[in-house]
Amino acid sequence: MKVLKFGGTSVGSAKNINKVISILENYGKIDTVICVVSAVGGITDKLLLAGKQAQNKDQAFLETFKGIQDRHFDIIKALNPENNEGILNYADEKLDSLKSLLEGIFLINELSPKTSDKLVSYGELLSSFIIAETIKNRGLSAERKNSQELIVTNSNFTKAEVDYNITDKNFQDYFKSAPQTITILPGFISKSKAGEQTTLGRGGSDFTAAIIAAALKVSQLEIWTDVSGMYTTNPKLVKQAYPIDKISYQEAMELSHFGAKVLYPPTVQPVLNLGIPIHIKNTLEPEAEGTIISNDKTNSVAPVKGISNISNIALLTLEGSGMVGIPGFSKRLFETLSQEKINIIMITQASSEHSICLGIEEKDAENAKVVIDEEFENEIALNKIEPIIIETGLSIIALVGDNMKNHQGISGKMFSSLGKNNVNVRAIAQGASEKNITAVIAENDIKKALNTLHEQFFETNTKQLNVFITGVGNVGERLVEQIHQQKKFLKENLKIKMRVIGLSNSRKMLFKEDGIDLTNWKAQLEKDAEPATLQSFFEKTKSLNLRNSIFVDVTANKDVADLYAQYLRESIGVVACNKIACSSDFENYKLLKRLSLKYSAPLLFETNVGAGLPIIDTLNNLIASGDKVNSIQAVLSGSLNFVFNNFNDTTKFYDVVKQAGAEGYTEPDPRIDLSGVDVARKILILARESGVEMNLEDIENKSFLSEAGLKSDTVADFYETLIKDEDHYQALYASAKANNCQLKYVASFDNGKASVSLQEIPEGHPFYNLEGSDNIVMFYTQRYPKQPMIIKGAGAGADVTASGLFADIIRVGNN
Template sequence: MLVLKFGGTSMGSAEAIKKVADIVKEKLQHESLFLVVSAMSGTTDLLLNCGAKAAADDESYKELLKQIETRHLDAVKALIPVQHQSSVLSMVKKYCNEIEDICNGIYLLSESSLRTKDKLVSYGELLSSTIINAALNHAGIVAVWKDARELIRTNANYGNAAVDFAVTNQQIKDYVQQANAKLIVVPGFIAGNEEQITTTLGRGGSDYTAAILAAAVDASALEIWTDVSGMMTADPRWVANAKIIPSISYQEAMELSHFGAKVIYPPTIQPVLSKNIPTWIKNTFAANDHGTVIEFKSESSNIITGISSINSLALLSLEGSGMIGIPGFSSRLFAALANAQINVILITQGSSEHSICVGVDAALAGRAKEVVDKAFEYEINSDKVEPLQIEEQLSIVALVGDQMRHHTGISGRMFSALGRNGINIRAIAQGSTERNISAVVAAADVRKAVNVLHEEFFETTKKQVNLFIVGTGNVGKKLLDQLKQQQSFLEQQLRLQVNIVGLSNSRKMLIDENGIDLAKWEDSLANAEQADLQAFVQSIIKRNLRNSVFVDVTANAAIAGVYASLLEKSIAVVACNKVAASSQLSNYKKLKHLSSEFNAPFLFETNVGAGLPIIGSLNDLMRSGDRVHKMEAVLSGTLNFVFNNYDGSRPFAEVVKQAQDEGYTEPDPRLDLSGVDVMRKILILSREAGVQMEMEEISCNGFLPDSCMQGSVADFYEAMKKEEAHFKAIYDKAHAENCKLKFVASFADGKAGVGLQHIPPQHDLYHLYGKDNVVLFYTDRYKEQPMVVKGAGAGAEVTASGVFADILRAAQK
């Protein structure tokens, strides 16, 4: 015999019930069936709501009763031909009248007991089972309806009755033998006590009904039909890449169910487990899908079978010096909670015995404090024990898998993955079976935690990186082009899925968790909402996505000012913007500290030399124990371009304009020509070399007349035209000495300076063309012959490629 159970969504409409009938018809070709059904989806809640409103003297319960009646009458009319409807409609009407009578009684009494609630909610299953039984018979499938209250005997614990299996099993066996029916339809969830008063089996009661029947008749299998194609590796509402688990052990299924997997409930498994009856989870709306089979032994070779979670958790901590070495504290704590009907979800205790911590449903935390503080009143008053401490807004995330016991390092991978994403673990628990590792995290982090762990243990093909990019100017556009061009390469070769979630410029901002289409980003951004930096940052923090990277492709000081708030939320920062790294030393050190403390990369390679590996090479020297004594550098691609192209034959202003048009300058070229940009760069290199230095300590030998520093950018160009003789004289003097003009940054003996210099042909900086940059590092290891990094140091394309490289470094943290 086979037992089929169909849930509320499978019974939710006439169309769904027809699918149920098709499945039943196909199964009947092979063996006889027990068919267990839940109430139509939402009906149980409606019935409870009716009772609550009636008890509160709210006559609107009558409107809800009409909804229930109309819904079931409509289902009958859609399923059964008109000429055969009358008897079924009469039965539905009879049940609805009884519901109304009960609610009217509750209304008159202004009170509803647990016994009355059980009676009230039982009608959901009575209605649905009556309707499908009639529909099957009128479809030519002979079915016999049997009231579950006559088969399943329980105690009088209304709302969650305990089954008397000895009596129940015998009643089921006797009925099956006497009925000799091919198909028996039974309402789930409901049962009866010794006095034949209606009881219910608690949460997941219809599943439990099916399991009880399956165990009693030694069924060949139990099939639970729902609206998903089996148990999944994680909640698909949270994890887009969640996968169906084809096979799972009873023990694993119980662990996952206990920790929030709603497909099946723990009590359901007990009866079939004892009889080793395979239990299938199948999809009514995709009947050909394989589903999940729960068996005595799982065939899965995966180390981790699934990831689940429990929300709305509170941690209760009892601690005090008076607990050390004194037996009985734990038992008194658990006894106090048990007597108050408070279930303990998780337990952890330090070896010092100074404290014990348990997790309970957050809704019961207040009651727990009352009973525990009362139980330890003497110890609290005598300062031996502290009053019970409560921490709320927590969740549990759990890894489940039978194979964990055979592999070392699983907990290390779990905690490391969570730590890399800034998810703090408040408590840890692991059973001696090594089948479950549980971690308590902030409720705000649980979705992120589940995604992080799923990626770590299941998504071996790729890792998703979520980018939030600010700045869509020359460099920003090139970066987006490069990301678009390399998407397939990154997925195939580096197993990275780069997801551009946020995009903003000075005018508009756009956020889409599903990813912004890089083929249409300009149109999408143009039609997006008004830009608001703080709102953009708060949206990033609130979303709390795993592997998040904030990318600043601007020169904006306000944007540099938000780095700290992002780093302390474990969001990596990649900055083309030099403002932060060249700001006050205290701010620079703060950002570095936050990056280290919260395991969030703060990368700014393009601050010096665009795409050249200057900062990275310097960091490698320092990390390997070398020490920098001296640096000489040409760090402005703009100035190098200008002085390589200016020979007095055309105006200096024209050469500068060409540099700006070709994308080598800052938006305001004076930042480059004044030397301020170069000062920032040598300051950043000095700091990265371990020197504590402020901007004011760097000397600057500038060449721009004061008149060029006044007014707007347009005024700047006009002033340069008027000062052409000044620039020509600078050039002529260097030319007369057979030298080239180079704006040089230098560091030696803890001091730094920048300025225009005459470079002779034999100097290392002489042969530097176009927009190239060069840095010479003199260190303990490179004393006579410096380490040289040289190449293109300006331009949107190479700068974007440097930002891209930093993004990849952050992604692979």
């Protein structure tokens, strides 16, 4: 004998009811089937709405009734295009009775709990009859049995209590002699010992099925719904969520209490007491395995079984020094709420007894404040306690698992991962049984929190990075291409799932919460993008509120750099090739460093110096390991090195500078490179990373440009000076050639002082043979006092700069 229950979604349309009938037919071939059905999806709410409208003298109840009527007639005709007269007549009779009841409520302007129970019973009575008669029309052995004739309760309307002695005997006696293969019973409804219609309260159809399963002591209860079991977390908010194959009763009830909608805990008590397993199945995907809930402790191997959440929570805080050591405050608080039928979802109290926090439904918050302030009016007047504090716009998240108590560090992982993603925890509760850890957070953080925790506890092999890129010119384009090319490699080898969520150029921005398709991102940016500003790009990134978010600055724009602090304060990591922020005023540089630590938001800028070369990372490792920098000698401008490696007495300085710009070695404004400002910023950053407080104006910059070049107002004017002052630049080359030297633009840091200048490098010096756009850095430290640590390689170019940015993004993923 099988007991199956089908919920409102499962019987919400003719299409779904056909699926139900198909399942019952297959089960009926091998066993006797008892099937409990809910009202057609949404009908119970419609019945309550119609009742409330009628009570309020609102004629709209007739329109609501018409919708209920049409819905049922449409289903009947779709299921039974022929031979439907008997079903339509029954439905017509019941619906006429329903209309009369609503008209009575309208006339007397009253909707009592007793009448409400009678009103909502029509949903199950109609659905069960329609389904049973349809099955019979298809030639199957089926009958409907009205649950009101079998389930006997007290007269506590809207949530009646079952008399199990009578009820169990009724079911046992009926099914001893019931000849049909399939029995359809309406869920949720019952009758009192006095013969009055009652209902079993929220989750009543599950309760009906559990009562029957327990009375007949079946081997398993199956609850069919619209999802394939209980999920690791809410699949609507976390795409990576998946069904749990096996779970204990206690775990299932904890998850259900904290928001999992598949099961309502009180309803399964009858089967729990007898240890009858519950199998959650999906009507729409009957072949799916679903979830088995049982007492089998071997089910609970993983420490965390699921993550649940409840929205629309208010946090009430009662606090005051007058509470300390005084018994009775908690009793009075809870009794006050109980008298108002306000359900307490979670409780936490400081060990100092100075405060008690309660989580309740937001709709009850104002009423709770009124009655609590009245109860403690005297203590508030005497300043022993404060008036109740209410915080709204909150949600509860709960980590659930029988084995959490046997694993150290679960709460540490939970709260550290939330903290790294800027999810503020307002209150925490954990029972001594350690079956769940509960936290109250802001409602707008719930999606990020669930995704963060799910990744931490259920996707430990893969970390998702959400990337937002501003500046998709030469370097930015190469970065996007590298990310697209390496996505599969990152996932398979580094367990990093990288998604580009936002892209922006100076005019437009494109956002896709599920990730931009990088195969045609340029076309999307032109076609689907919206107008962009730097602030709107930040606001959109912030509003998406995604975990592991990284902002990538691929510009040389000061206004972009000025936004870093805003990103960091939202726990959004920053990866930048833009040197302006880290070479800005020292106080701003230190602020960014502090914000990065405070909000657990990485600030990485390896490409500020040496493009893709690991210069800053190497320096940081030296300092972290206890070494101390004595001096730094470096050629840090790939563009200037390219220029002077290609300039000689047979070329023109103007032509070489133009070539460097065309090949992407200089900024669009070449004065930034040729003036030495760019190199000065780089040596400043290295000095600061070495632990020295220094600003850009402290660096001596001996420019090699002509006086006219230094005073030029525009890029065009500057190029004109290069043509006019060719003799000046040829003279520099001639001097170096006469001395058998190479021209190199050198950055120096020594004894707390820094300078940048064009120098003649003699043969045999490490800088002499530096080719192309290569950079070189020599660190002289306490550990490398005579033979420096040398880092050398390509220090400019779109590809290497993009690869340096890419490496920083990956570094965030590996942390």
